[in-house]
Amino acid sequence: MNAYQGFSLTEVLVALLLLTTTSLTLLQQQWQTNQRLNQGLLRALALIQLDNNSERIIARQALAMVKEPFHWQKTETNSTVRLQISWPVAVIRPDCCHLQRQIVLP
Template sequence: MKIQGFSFLEVLVSLILVTSVSLALLQQQLQVSQFLQRALQRAFASTLLDNNSERVLARQPLAKPQNPYELTKTEISQGLILSLAWGFEPANSGCCQLQRSLITR
């Protein structure tokens, strides 16, 4: 009389395979979520910087951005530079910073 079924080793290998695939998918989902969050922040920052650029050209006061965004205005000889930084990356990394040069004179 032969009993049919799976051996303990086969079940263990299947379980390890399913677990490793599940963990890989969870890691990929986390990376995609972080990428989308950064893309949304960058799109909002671009809109915010464009709106403030239009305000400068219309000679209106700049709108103060909410956290985590920080807007700085630097005057140069031809006009000014608007810089918008956000996030927790180092300021010189270029990751979370946009600039617009405006000629106002």
């Protein structure tokens, strides 16, 4: 009777398949986490700029300059001003990349 020692080719291939699948899954999760953190950071910066310029409108001062990648849109009527700030992000939800605020003028 022959006694073989070591791993068979099938066992090695299954182990490599499991290792590769696990590594790719962890890599995808890391990428998604980075995308969400970047999106949250851009949203926080946009909210700060929106708050600052809203206060400037109430104080009747000129709007602060906006830095890239943000873009302003200002719409005025007789008694209101609507500010919208947007930024480009490649995500599935189309409503994720802009904030707006409507200010009633005294």
